[in-house]
Amino acid sequence: MSGKEKKLQLLRSVTKSNAANKTSILVDASKYIKELKDKVEEAAAASSAADTDSSSSSSSGSAMAAATQVSVSSVDLDSSNSSCRRGFRINVSMERTRPGLLVSVLEAFEDLGLDVLDADVSCADDTAFRLQALGSGQGQQQGGGSGSVDEQKVRQAVLQAISICMNDDGDE
Secondary structure: OOHHHHHHHHHHHHOOOOOOOHHHHHHHHHHHHHHHHHHHHHHHHHHHHHHHHHOOOOHHHHHHHHHEEEEEEEEEEEOOOOOOEEEEEEEEEEOOOOOOHHHHHHHHHHHHOEEEEEEEEEEOOOOOEEEEEEEEEOOOEOOOOOOOOOHHHHHHHHHHHHHHHHHOOOOO
């Protein structure tokens, strides 16, 4: 079996196509991709509607929740030794920003005892804010104690800092 035949056979199996010739397999694959795209769009619409419904108690809270994405994941910072230092990769994406937002987020990191090892930030006047940061805490060893910082604590602290900054009416 040639490389092209193997690829067509793989495409046929992934898309659950019963077609025998190349053109029909490609048509079936195209239909399958469209179906997947439609499912993703439906799931995104349902998720967006659920986010809006769950935070509808406050119109500004609802707008912030729909426009804000915060993700936090644990990472190994130094796997070369047996102590395996842990840290967090933090991603924040917002449709709009306010003056002081970056400072608020960095203060949240400081309150948690996280040191920023690397960060990429972009923001435009009142339009969009993006932050990708790598943070490490002094006590972030693998299997840390009950008081150690975890992904959820970091995410909640960042969301709280964003909420406070976005709801601040500018009285400084």
